[in-house]
Amino acid sequence: MKYFFKVMLAESWKQHRNYFSNKLIYVSLFLWPFLSFMASYYSYKVFDIEGSVVSYISGGNIMVFLLIGYMGMSFFRSVVQSAWHFSFERQSGTLEYIYLSPASRMAVILGNALSSVFEGSVAMAVFGALIILYNKESLSINVIGLVTVIPIFLCVALLWGAFLNACFLYSRDTDFLFTVLEEPMEIFSGVKVPVSIFPGWARVISCIFPLTYALEALRQVMLNSADISSVKNVVIISLVIILVLLSATLITIHIVEKHMRKTGNVILF
Amino acid sequence: MDLKVLRATIKKEFQIRLRAYPVDFMLGCILTSFYTVFGAWMMYHYFFGKRLATDFSNLTGTSDYMSYAIVGSLVYMFVVRTCLNVSRRLITELREGTLESLMLAPFKRTSYFVGNMILQTIMTLGETAIAMVIGVFFGLKIHDFCFWKFVIALILSIYGFFGLSLILGCVMIYTRDTYISQNTLFTAIFLVCGITFPKEYLPGILQFVGNIIPVTDCLTLMRADFLGGLTNGRFIYIAMRIFLVGSVYVFTGFPLLKQLEKIALEKMEG
Amino acid sequence: MIEVNGLKKIYEVKRRQNFFCSEKEKIEAVKDISMKLEKGQIVGLLGINGAGKTTTIKMLTTLIEPTAGTYSFDGIDAIAHPDKVKRQINMIAGGERMIYWKLTAYENLWYYGQLYGIENSLLKKRIEELLKIVGLEEKANLPVETFSKGMKQRLQIARGMINDPKYIFLDEPTIGLDAIVTQELHKEIIRLAKEEEKGILLTSHYLSEVEELCDYIYLVNAGELVFEGTKKNLTDYVFSKNRYVFSVKGMDEAIIIKLRDHLRSIDLESEVMHENGNAVITSKAELSANIAEFAVNESLIINELHKLEPSLEQAVIKLSKNIESKGVDIA
Numbered sequence: 052m053k054y055f056f057k058v059m060l061a062e063s064w065k066q067h068r069n070y071f072s073n074k075l076i077y078v079s080l081f082l083w084p085f086l087s088f089m090a091s092y093y094s095y096k097v098f099d100i101e102g103s104v105v106s107y108i109s110g111g112n113i114m115v116f117l118l119i120g121y122m123g124m125s126f127f128r129s130v131v132q133s134a135w136h137f138s139f140e141r142q143s144g145t146l147e148y149i150y151l152s153p154a155s156r157m158a159v160i161l162g163n164a165l166s167s168v169f170e171g172s173v174a175m176a177v178f179g180a181l182i183i184l185y186n187k188e189s190l191s192i193n194v195i196g197l198v199t200v201i202p203i204f205l206c207v208a209l210l211w212g213a214f215l216n217a218c219f220l221y222s223r224d225t226d227f228l229f230t231v232l233e234e235p236m237e238i239f240s241g242v243k244v245p246v247s248i249f250p251g252w253a254r255v256i257s258c259i260f261p262l263t264y265a266l267e268a269l270r271q272v273m274l275n276s277a278d279i280s281s282v283k284n285v286v287i288i289s290l291v292i293i294l295v296l297l298s299a300t301l302i303t304i305h306i307v308e309k310h311m312r313k314t315g316n317v318i319l320f
Numbered sequence: 321m322d323l324k325v326l327r328a329t330i331k332k333e334f335q336i337r338l339r340a341y342p343v344d345f346m347l348g349c350i351l352t353s354f355y356t357v358f359g360a361w362m363m364y365h366y367f368f369g370k371r372l373a374t375d376f377s378n379l380t381g382t383s384d385y386m387s388y389a390i391v392g393s394l395v396y397m398f399v400v401r402t403c404l405n406v407s408r409r410l411i412t413e414l415r416e417g418t419l420e421s422l423m424l425a426p427f428k429r430t431s432y433f434v435g436n437m438i439l440q441t442i443m444t445l446g447e448t449a450i451a452m453v454i455g456v457f458f459g460l461k462i463h464d465f466c467f468w469k470f471v472i473a474l475i476l477s478i479y480g481f482f483g484l485s486l487i488l489g490c491v492m493i494y495t496r497d498t499y500i501s502q503n504t505l506f507t508a509i510f511l512v513c514g515i516t517f518p519k520e521y522l523p524g525i526l527q528f529v530g531n532i533i534p535v536t537d538c539l540t541l542m543r544a545d546f547l548g549g550l551t552n553g554r555f556i557y558i559a560m561r562i563f564l565v566g567s568v569y570v571f572t573g574f575p576l577l578k579q580l581e582k583i584a585l586e587k588m589e590g
Numbered sequence: 591m592i593e594v595n596g597l598k599k600i601y602e603v604k605r606r607q608n609f610f611c612s613e614k615e616k617i618e619a620v621k622d623i624s625m626k627l628e629k630g631q632i633v634g635l636l637g638i639n640g641a642g643k644t645t646t647i648k649m650l651t652t653l654i655e656p657t658a659g660t661y662s663f664d665g666i667d668a669i670a671h672p673d674k675v676k677r678q679i680n681m682i683a684g685g686e687r688m689i690y691w692k693l694t695a696y697e698n699l700w701y702y703g704q705l706y707g708i709e710n711s712l713l714k715k716r717i718e719e720l721l722k723i724v725g726l727e728e729k730a731n732l733p734v735e736t737f738s739k740g741m742k743q744r745l746q747i748a749r750g751m752i753n754d755p756k757y758i759f760l761d762e763p764t765i766g767l768d769a770i771v772t773q774e775l776h777k778e779i780i781r782l783a784k785e786e787e788k789g790i791l792l793t794s795h796y797l798s799e800v801e802e803l804c805d806y807i808y809l810v811n812a813g814e815l816v817f818e819g820t821k822k823n824l825t826d827y828v829f830s831k832n833r834y835v836f837s838v839k840g841m842d843e844a845i846i847i848k849l850r851d852h853l854r855s856i857d858l859e860s861e862v863m864h865e866n867g868n869a870v871i872t873s874k875a876e877l878s879a880n881i882a883e884f885a886v887n888e889s890l891i892i893n894e895l896h897k898l899e900p901s902l903e904q905a906v907i908k909l910s911k912n913i914e915s916k917g918v919d920i921a
Contacts, residue, residue, distance in 0.1 A: 054707040061704030069692045075500045083507050090511040094360070096521045097376050097385060098368035105367070144688040148749075151651060152705040153676040159705075234355045243359055248366040312655040312672075314601060315648055 058154045062162025067169065070136050079132065080174045084125035091243045092117055105245050107275045112189030115182050119273060120242035122178035123204070123266045126171035127236060130212030133167030135229045138219040146220070150311070156304045157213075160220070164212030168205060189274070196272035196279055203289050204269060207261045210296040217303040236260050241267065261292050322431045329435030337443070346401075346447055353397040353451045360389035360516055361458050379518040381549020386459035391546050392515040394448055394455065395477070395539045400506055401444040402481050406436050407489035408498055410577070414584055429574065437482050464548030469555065473541035476562045480534030483569025486577060493580045509535055534569070537562045592627040592650065592757055592789065597659035599645050619645040620656075621813040627757060630787040632779065634794070634804035638811040638910045643793050646810070647759055650791065651681055664756070677706065679757045682750035684765035686742045691735040695726050695745050698734060699752055706753040720748040723778070740771035747778065757789040758782065764799060772799070779803055801902040809906070811913055821902050828905040828912075833898040834871040836881050838890040841867055845890070852884050853877060868894070 070076060092114060100110045108116055140146040149159055182190070215232070239253065240246070240262035247267075249257060257263045268285040271277035279286070364370060364385050377383040452460065491501045509515070512522065512530035519530045530536045537558050544550035550558075599620040604612040620642040627633050637643040648654040649661070652672035661668040668675045689698050696717060703713040721727040724744040734742060743763070750758060760779070764772045780803065782788045794800050800807065801821055809817040809824070817824055838845065846869055850862040853871065860873035871877065878897060885892050 057704050057707055061701050065690065065693065065697075065701045068697065069690050075497065078500055078504060082504060086504075086507040086511050090507075090516070093511075093521045094363070094517040097373055097517045098363065099371040099373050100368070102368055102371035104369055144683075144685075145690065147653070148681075148688060148702065149705060150653060151676065151679075151681055152702070152753075153673045154705040154707070234352060238355045238359050238362075244362045244367045249362070250366070253362070312653070315645065315654045 055155050055158045058158035059162035059165065062159045063166035063169075066133065066137065066163050066166035070133065070166075076132075076170075080125060080129050080170060081177060084121045084128065084174070084178075087237070088117060088121040091121075104248055107270075108245070112186065112274060115186050115189050116245075116270065116274060117243065118178055118182045118185070119270050120266060122175050122182075123262055123269060124237060124240075124242045125174040125178065126168075126204075126208055127211065127262045127265075128233070129167045129171035129174060130164055130208050131215055131229065131232055131236075133163060133170075134212055134215040134219045137163050137216055138222070141220065156308065157301060160213050160216045160300065160304065161209070163216055164209050167212060168209055171208065191274055191276040193272045193276045193278050196277055196282060199279055199286070200268045200272050200282065203286060203293075204265045206293055207265050207289055207296075210293055210300070211261050214296045214300045214303075217300045217307070221303070221307045236262055239263070245270075261289070261296070264289050264292065325431035326435045326438075329432050330439050333436060333439045337439075349397050349401050350447060350451050350454070352400070353393045354454055356393040356396065356516065357390050357455060357458050360393075361386065364389075376518070379520050380543075382463070382543075382547045384461060384463065384547065387461050387463070387547055388543065389516045390455040390458060390460040391543050392539060394451055395535070395542050396510065396513075396515045397451055398444055398448055398477070399481055399484070399509060399535050401447065402437065402440050402478070403485045403488055403505075404502060405440040406433060406482065406485035407492055407502070409433070409436050410489055410581070411492045411496070411498060414493065414496075420585065429578065433482070433486070437478065437485070441478055462546050464546070466545055469541070470545040472559060473538065473545055476541065476559055476566070477534075477538040480538055480562050480566035480569070483566045483573055484534060486573025487569055490573065490576050490580050493577070493584050496584075509533060512536070514539060532565065534562050534565050537565070591629070591662075591664065592791075593625075593662045594650070595624045595660045597623045597646070597649060597661065598657050599642075599649060599654065600657045619813055620649070623659075623808075623810065623813075623815050625808050625815070625818070627789045627791055629756065629789045630783055631806065632783045632790045632792060632804050634792050634800040634807040636793070636797070636800060636807060636809045636906065638809065638816070638906070638913065641810040642813040643810060644761075645813075647681070647761055647791070647793065651679060651759055652676060677753060678755055679759065680750045680753055680755040681759040681761060682746050682763055683760075684743070684746075684762040684767075686739060689734055689742065689745055689749060692733055694731050694733050695721065695737075695748075696730040698745065699748055702749050702752045708753065716752065716754070717748075720751055723751075724748045740767055743767055743771065743775070747775070751782075755788070757791070760790060760792045760794075762794055763792070764794070764796065776803060797903040797906055798901070807902075809909070811910070816913065817909070821905075824902065824909075825900045825905045828908050829900045831872045831874055832876060833900070834873075834878060834881060834895065835868050835898060836871060836885075836895045837868040837893045838885060839893060840890075841869070845869075845888070848888065849881070849884055853880060856880055 095113060095117075100108075100113055103109070103113075140149070219229075235256070237243070239257040240260040241249075241257065242262075245267075246254060246257045246263055264285050268282050268289065271282050271285070372383065372385055376385070380388060382388055488501065488505055491505075492498050495501055508529075512519065512526050513533055513535040514530065519527055519536060522530065540550070540558055541555065541562070544555060597620055598618075601617045601619055603615045603617055605615050623642075623646055625633070625635075635643055635646065645654065649656050652668060652675050655669060663675045663678070666674050690701070693701065699717045699720065700713065703717065708716070718727070721730050724747055726741060726744060726748070729737065729741065734745065737745065747763075763779075764775055767775070776799070779790060779792070783790050792800065792803060804821070806820060807818065807824060808815060817827065819827070836849075843864065846862055846864045849869055849871075850860075853860045853862060853873065857873045857875040857877065860871060860875070860877065863870045871881065878895065881895060882892070884890075885895075
């Protein structure tokens with residue numbers, strides 16, 4: 052177990068030093084979500100906001116509603132991006148050396164996701180500060196709820212990152228996977244439009260993205276002062292997701308290692 | 321302009337595309353357009369129950385929000401596709417190591433880029449047509465179509481976007497990066513050029529930034545062709561403005577690019 | 591000791607026929623390879639026609655599982671327990687990639703050390719030692735991207751030693767390096783084997799390198815072993831005849847003819863050719879004494895008389911030509 056954590060920490064440290072030494076990465080973590088956030092905010096102005104069908108949204112707190120959305124989004128984005136970066140290790144040959152060592156593959160992949168959680172947290176703090184600065188009054192926070200939801204949110208993000216890591220690492224066309232995952236996440240997980248008002252088919256798609264549940268829980272405890280019992284369902288679903296992602300990642304790693312030892316090829320799909 | 325180089329470039333690019341058409345790239349762009357439209361559709365129909373703000377029709381000259389947003393997303397897709405291709409051309413040559421041999425040949429850069437642009441425009445028009453069909457499902461309606469105005473708007477757009485691509489190309493060659501620079505530009509365009517909402521909602525400074533990017537004006541003309549709401553005088557005024565701004569881009573872009581190419585090759589040695 | 595017997599690897603490749611169907615095709619990358627590697631020994635693995643060298647190394651490093659055959663590693667069944675093997679081996683490949691350029695030399699080694707779960711104080715000591723050995727101790731805290739090719743390659747060596755492996759696989763370690771750096775590396779490789787008792791398996795395209803370093807050679811062609819032995823065994827095997835160069839003052843055609851007659855009386859199959867003012871003699875029998883005797887008898891002044899030792903390169907080229915012309919291995 053000590054060995055596992057050692058590898059995990061070393062990996063996340065390396066990943067941080069290797070990719071985030073380039074300051075430009077922060078453009079993608081702050082500037083892009085911020086520009087998208089502004090675009091979404093102004094596109095709301097086209098509408099009569101008071102006419103919204105969602106009870107807890109009004110002209111006063113719609114900005115905060117969106118900020119929470121983009122805060123979660125940028126967090127998840129950093130996880131996806133770091134997973135995408137890790138897939139470059141296949142081309143650069145360092146992946147082979149990782150495989151040559153007896154280190155736990157899961158530890159490596161988790162460590163990788165962990166590094167981006169750090170970067171994501173910085174982004175999250177900035178968005179959080181913006182929320183408080185801009186419109187403290189519109190917040191209606193249930194502290195116990197928030198304290199419960201945030202660790203779950205982090206866990207979901209971490210494991211989503213680990214799962215994508217496993218997928219990216221063993222896929223041929225990572226660029227495609229990356230584009231296919233990025234935008235739908237923004238649309239379907241309710242960053243801009245709450246999932247609760249989606250038509251049925253869109254709601255089915257939104258179920259795939261863990262960000263959907265994470266955002267719903269965050270908004271409930273931050274805007275609607277919901278206590279744990281009222282976000283119980285979302286929390287339970289998140290815990291199930293954590294288990295599913297964890298086992299999916301473990302299974303993928305296992306299959307890939309077997310496949311690779313048979314074919315000499317890391318690429319699975 | 322050297323027609324021989326122009327023809328050769330078109331032929332070469334066409335062959336490359338024919339052999340390895342970047343399907344995922346195209347699909348990615350069509351999907352982006354789809355998501356934009358889908359987002360607008362959700363907001364209009366579900367989030368705000370079709371209730372528009374009172375000043376929307378005054379600012380835009382139409383009350384058909386869906387068509388407004390769909391035309392916006394189509395033009396956005398057109399910009400992304402053409403800019404991406406043309407501006408990435410040189411850096412791709414740099415990365416693949418063919419820039420040096422290109423520089424050795426005493427050809428005119430103008431023809432090379434125009435050739436690229438023409439081919440890309442043809443391809444993108446096809447892709448936009450596909451995206452348009454999707455748009456119809458989401459409620460795209462043509463209210464007032466004038467063929468000549470459309471042709472003028474199209475030619476001016478291509479000219480303006482071409483200028484924009486050259487400048488983006490300069491940035492890419494200089495920073496040797498495509499991922500960050502292209503996406504930053506595209507996200508910024510999406511914000512300031514009035515893709516899904518009238519730019520008048522933006523703060524003054526962002527409106528100004530929007531005005532110096534030719535996409536904003538091109539979009540106004542395109543919307544006027546499909547949705548109406550623009551007087552002829554105003555149309556001509558905006559068209560002139562695009563031509564002017566586009567020319568500034570093109571005539572600073574070319575010499576700048578030439579300079580940067582030299583720097584890029586020197587850097588390669590070091 | 592590493593010992594493999596009858597190692598075989600068949601890849602199944604899907605060949606797409608049209609959009610819907612694909613056909614499975616079997617490719618036999620390695621047909622039958624048996625070899626041994628002992629501690630303190632440097633063994634060369636040479637391939638003639640691209641020959642499954644990479645697959646063999648990947649099987650030995652447990653990255654790939656053999657289709658058939660046995661692999662015993664210090665008495666452990668390596669196929670069943672790859673994790674036990676992984677702790678005691680490492681690989682060093684040529685080229686500049688495979689290390690993190692944004693990290694410093696020290697950080698690279700630290701990271702790989704963590705992957706092997708090495709205890710921190712021991713790791714620190716080992717990194718310092720290794721950096722000293724490869725002469726990078728002063729550059730330890732500079733990012734790798736500022737390093738020259740030779741320095742990166744030396745860092746690779748340090749990385750390959752981070753877990754203090756008993757056996758090291760060197761895959762084209764000197765590719766693209768200049769002569770001086772190559773020579774330094776050779777010294778280091780010999781030191782590893784002789785002083786630190788590491789077992790080393792080396793593959794290289796430079797036959798002179800294999801000739802200089804390896805105690806024992808395995809030659810592979812199309813997935814099969816065509817030869818094994820020392821370099822001397824190989825050259826003897828390929829060049830079954832002796833070759834001599836002989837020159838005297840005033841060498842002419844008459845002397846050549848006389849020499850030929852003289853030598854034919856001893857070895858009927860001997861050949862004497864006149865090349866660039868020298869006589870080049872090939873024979874089955876050992877003839878140097880007879881040639882010298884001929885010179886004394888004829889009162890000739892000898893400029894040169896020596897036996898030609900064929901290089902490994904010549905041997906391998908000749909061997910591969912033989913294989914090509916016969917279509918099968920010559921063994």
